[in-house]
Amino acid sequence: MRRIFLFVLGGLLSCLVTATIARAAGHNIADYSLRVHIFQFNSHSHYYQRSLDMVDGEGRANVYENSEPRGFDFSYHCSDRLMVSPGYETYPARWKKPGQTIEVLQPVFGKPGAFESCELKVEMKESAYYKHNGLLNEEPAAVFKAWMEKRQYDPEHGKNEPQPAPVPANTPVPGTAPSPAPNPDAAGPQ
16 A cells, blocks of 8 residues: 555656646747747857857847837847748747847747747847848838838738738739730731
């Protein structure tokens, strides 16, 4: 009887410790309402006994808050490497200190639904970053916001891919224009 009691008690303690560790390592994605697009960064990896200990560096990114884009430069010290946002992908984020420190969640490879967090010390800009022909450019945030509205791009609200620009009403759409009259002098079937 005593063995069974100790076995059950050991199992309960093991479950309690495992649940506490899992809760501490997990992140509630609902707490990360902002979106961050990382355009570029540099990094320096630090190792301890042949294992990655930390990574630090600087970079440039946009934060999307209340459907408004703002660019920022940042520095970071993280336990893992950062990832550039491919295409228009953004990462969940939240302010730790508004306008000074933002915490970004990035996925952990091989662990669906798992995230690593990294704090970025930021210097906010009045402009927003964008890439064109592989080069990083800046433009006023209002101009970038107008582009977002025109393209229905709003990563905070699940609109993660910009839509093609609307075609003006007076522009003929290819394939709908009337066919030219047949040319009787042309070779081939009429």
